[in-house]
Amino acid sequence: EPEVTQTPSHQVTQMGQEVILRCVPISNHLYFYWYRQILGQKVEFLVSFYNNEISEKSEIFDDQFSVERPDGSNFTLKIRSTKLEDSAMYFCASRRIGQGGEQYFGPGTRLTVT
């Protein structure tokens, strides 16, 4: 069964450093998402991406964040200058074409900013 994969599983970085989180969505999916979950809190939407452009972004997704689909398989989230409050689990999700429809999530990357 196809799965969303994410690397790395755990990333530790110092405040102010840049990080790139990587995701490989399910191969025939065309809509891609990033969510985050701070420890003990709810899963929060960051950004959605379709047809090589951002469709929607939340207030959390400020100028420090960017997304890219550099090739036909990878989908990345970059944080330019990490802050302590960026420490969280980051989940990538994807879904097939068409309105609505379930999103399939990856296992997540735990980002720890020190």
Add this chain to the structure above:
Amino acid sequence: EDQVTQSPEALRLQEGESSSLNCSYTVSGLRGLFWYRQDPGKGPEFLFTLYSAGEEKEKERLKATLTKKESFLHITAPKPEDSATYLCAVQATGGANSKLTFGKGITLSVRP
């Protein structure tokens, strides 16, 4: 603003003791309501999608139902392996790429 409230926050059941988890929602227009299971340190695992009031979906010991204001996840004769956090999320109408808005989740523990 779309809102999802789940109750109770935590639920402890004896193996075989059936119960229901509640998800109340407020959304401008509902495209879909989703139930996910999340194990500690893992990503949400898709369980069900419900699109309209009166709809029901079943999978093994789980059954999800939907009304115009809430959804229930009924667990019949649970087993210890059903222990997890169950997340409810809504997707609003408007735009093809609508985000999911999640509740805080309900942590279920099933004792053998």
